[in-house]
Amino acid sequence: MPDGLLFASISAINFVCLIVSLWLGCYIVTRSPRSRVSWLVSATLWSLCGYFLNSLTDIQGPPGEGSLPWWWGWSVAIAVPFWFHLSVSLLSGKLARKQRPLVILVYLLTLNFVAMEAYTPWVFSGATMKPPIYNSAQHPGPLYPLFGLYLIAVPALSLYNLYLSWRQAKSRSIQRQFATLLWATSLAIFSGIYATLSTWLRLDTPTLISNFSLGAGVALLGYGVARYNALIKGRAIGLDFIYTSLAIGLVIGAYLLAAFISDLAFDVPFIAFIFIIMLAIVSHSLYDWARTYLDRFFYRRQYRELRANLRDFAREAVPGHELQEQLRTILETLCRSLDVSKGFIALREGEGFVVTANWQVDFGGQSIASDALATDEIAVLSPPMETLGLTDTPMALIVPLHAGGEQIGVIVLGQRTTGVSYTEDDLDLLEDLADTVASVVHTVRLQKRSVQQIDTLLREVREREQELQGKMREALVAEARPPVLEGQSEREAISLVEDALRHLHDYPYLGEHTLAQLRIIESYLDVQEGVFVTHLDRGKALQEVLTTAIEKLKPPGPQPSPPTREWHQYVILHDCYVLGKLNRDVMSALYISEGTFSRARRRAVRGVTRALAEMETQQKRPA
Known part of the structure; x- marks a missing residue:
C-alpha cells in the first residue's frame, strides 16, 4: 500500500x-x-x-x-x-x-x-x-x-x-x-x-x-x-442508542463539512478542528445531563421532577420488541433455574392469548383461545396435557399473570428435565415471579396509554397557549387603537362615560354632556314635525343609549341568586347607576370585597365605553 x-x-x-x-x-x-x-x-x-x-x-x-x-x-x-x-x-x-x-x-x-x-x-x-x-x-x-x-x-x-x-x-x-x-x-x-x-x-x-x-x-x-x-x-436501550448515535453522527458530519470547506478555502489544516469536534461531542452528549442540574436554578422542585421524569420517560419507554426481549430473558432464566424442559409466556390480546416469549418450543406469536389458559390460581396439570391449539406440546403448569384485577397473561411451563414434580417452594417462587412479570407488562402497557395522555395534554396546553397569545395580541392591539371616541383618548372616553353614568337620571346635565354630541344620539331622538329638540331630549336619548350599552353586559338567561361571577359587571352597573343602589348594598348582594367590586366596575365601564364606540362607528357607516 x-x-x-x-x-x-x-x-x-x-x-x-x-x-x-x-x-x-x-x-x-x-x-x-x-x-x-x-x-x-x-x-x-x-x-x-x-x-x-x-x-x-x-x-x-x-x-x-x-x-x-x-x-x-x-x-x-x-x-x-x-x-x-x-x-x-x-x-x-x-x-x-x-x-x-x-x-x-x-x-x-x-x-x-x-x-x-x-x-x-x-x-x-x-x-x-x-x-x-x-x-x-x-x-x-x-x-x-x-x-x-x-x-x-x-x-x-x-x-x-x-x-x-x-x-x-x-x-x-x-x-x-x-x-x-x-x-x-x-x-x-x-x-x-x-x-x-x-x-x-x-x-x-x-x-x-x-x-x-x-x-x-x-x-x-x-x-x-x-x-x-x-x-x-x-x-430499554435499542432505540435510544440508535437515536443518540445518529444525532452525534449528524453533528460530526456538520463539523467535518466545515473542516473540509475551511481546508479548501483557507488552507486550515484538519488537525485544527479535532479539539472542536471533541468538544462538540462532549457538549451534545452531556446536554440532557447538564440540563437536569441547571433546572435547579430556574424551576421549583415539582417542575424539576416533572421535567426530569418526562425526559427519562421519553428515553426509556419500552417498545414492543424490547418487552419481548425482557420476557424472553426472564423465561430463559426461570427454565434454567428450575430445569424446565420447555415453556412460554402468553399475553392477553383481545379475546385470546398471544405467545410473546418461548423457550425450547417454536410457536412464537401464535394465538391461543382464552378458555385454554384462563385461571385464577396456579394450575398443576397432572398428567401433563397438550395446550389447546398447540399440538404435541404437553404442559405441566399454568401460572396466571394478574394486574389491575384481571388476567393479562400466563406463564406456561413443561415438565422438569429431572422428572421431579414441582414442589411448594417452586410454586411460591413462581407466584412471586408472576407478580413481577405482571408488573412489567402492566407498566409497559401503561406507558403506551401515558404517551397518548401526555400527547393529548400537550395539545391542550398548546391550544391554551395559542389562545392566551391571541388575547395578548388583542390587548396589545387595543393599546395601539385610535381614540375610542372621536377626539378623545381611551382614558378620556372612559372618564366621560363614568361621569355620565353618575348623572344617569339628570337630563339637563346629560343634555349638555360631551357624549350628547355623538351621532348615535340622533337615532334615539324622537323627532316629530313641529316639535323642537332641546338639550333635555338629548339627555333622555343619552340615558337610553347608556342603558342599552349596560344591557349588552347582561348574560343570557335568568339572573341567579346570588349572581354568579359572569353577572357581576352587569349587576354592578345596573344596580348602582340604573337602580341607584348604594355600593355597599351591591357588594353585600354579590358577596364580594370592595377591591373586587372596584375592579369589576372598572372593567364594566371600559366595556360600556367600547360598546358606545362601536355603536358610533356603525352609525357613521353609509347606508
Whole structure:
C-alpha cells in the first residue's frame, strides 16, 4: 500500500476510533451515572480516546523528531488498569475480593510505566527516521520487553475474569453481553501483541492493523457494557442508542463539512478542528445531563421532577420488541433455574392469548383461545396435557399473570428435565415471579396509554397557549387603537362615560354632556314635525343609549341568586347607576370585597365605553 494511502487510512481509523471511544464513554456514564461499572468502562474508553488522539496528532502534526510532547495525548498503558478493574468488578463478590490486591498492583505498575515512558529512555529510547504510520517509528528501550509483557499479560487476566463471569451468568442474554466483552478484550490483546512484537523486532508493519483491532474492541466494549447495564436495570436501550448515535453522527458530519470547506478555502489544516469536534461531542452528549442540574436554578422542585421524569420517560419507554426481549430473558432464566424442559409466556390480546416469549418450543406469536389458559390460581396439570391449539406440546403448569384485577397473561411451563414434580417452594417462587412479570407488562402497557395522555395534554396546553397569545395580541392591539371616541383618548372616553353614568337620571346635565354630541344620539331622538329638540331630549336619548350599552353586559338567561361571577359587571352597573343602589348594598348582594367590586366596575365601564364606540362607528357607516 502506498504511504499516501496508508497515511490517509490510518488517520481515518484513528479519527473514527477517537470519536467512538469519546462518545461511548459519555453515553454510558450519562445513562448510568451511579454505576461503578459505568465509570470504569468510561475511564477505559476515555483513556483509549487519549491514545487515539495522540496517534492522530502525531501523524497529522508537524514533522520532525520530538516535535510533539508526550502529553499531547497519553500512553495506551493508562487504559489497561481500568479495563482490568472493570473485569474484576463484573466477577462475583468472593472472586472480586480475592483480586483487589492485584488491582492495586496493576495501578501502581501503570504509574511506573507511564512515568518511565514520559521521563526516561528506558521504555522508548527515541524516534527513528520512519514515519509514525509504522510501528518501527520509535526505538524500543531496555525495559520495553517488560512494558510489552505488561500490555499483553494484564489484558489476558481481564479476558480470564470475563470468561469466569460468562460461565457464572445464568441468563443467556447476560452471557451474550459477556461474550461481547470477551471479543472486545481479545481484539485488544491481539492489538497489543501485534504492536509490541512489531516495535520490539523493529518491523515496518503499519499501525493500521493494531489501531483498527483496538478500535473494534473499543466499540464492542462500550456497546457490551451499555447493554449489560440496561439488562441489569431492566431498561430499554435499542432505540435510544440508535437515536443518540445518529444525532452525534449528524453533528460530526456538520463539523467535518466545515473542516473540509475551511481546508479548501483557507488552507486550515484538519488537525485544527479535532479539539472542536471533541468538544462538540462532549457538549451534545452531556446536554440532557447538564440540563437536569441547571433546572435547579430556574424551576421549583415539582417542575424539576416533572421535567426530569418526562425526559427519562421519553428515553426509556419500552417498545414492543424490547418487552419481548425482557420476557424472553426472564423465561430463559426461570427454565434454567428450575430445569424446565420447555415453556412460554402468553399475553392477553383481545379475546385470546398471544405467545410473546418461548423457550425450547417454536410457536412464537401464535394465538391461543382464552378458555385454554384462563385461571385464577396456579394450575398443576397432572398428567401433563397438550395446550389447546398447540399440538404435541404437553404442559405441566399454568401460572396466571394478574394486574389491575384481571388476567393479562400466563406463564406456561413443561415438565422438569429431572422428572421431579414441582414442589411448594417452586410454586411460591413462581407466584412471586408472576407478580413481577405482571408488573412489567402492566407498566409497559401503561406507558403506551401515558404517551397518548401526555400527547393529548400537550395539545391542550398548546391550544391554551395559542389562545392566551391571541388575547395578548388583542390587548396589545387595543393599546395601539385610535381614540375610542372621536377626539378623545381611551382614558378620556372612559372618564366621560363614568361621569355620565353618575348623572344617569339628570337630563339637563346629560343634555349638555360631551357624549350628547355623538351621532348615535340622533337615532334615539324622537323627532316629530313641529316639535323642537332641546338639550333635555338629548339627555333622555343619552340615558337610553347608556342603558342599552349596560344591557349588552347582561348574560343570557335568568339572573341567579346570588349572581354568579359572569353577572357581576352587569349587576354592578345596573344596580348602582340604573337602580341607584348604594355600593355597599351591591357588594353585600354579590358577596364580594370592595377591591373586587372596584375592579369589576372598572372593567364594566371600559366595556360600556367600547360598546358606545362601536355603536358610533356603525352609525357613521353609509347606508
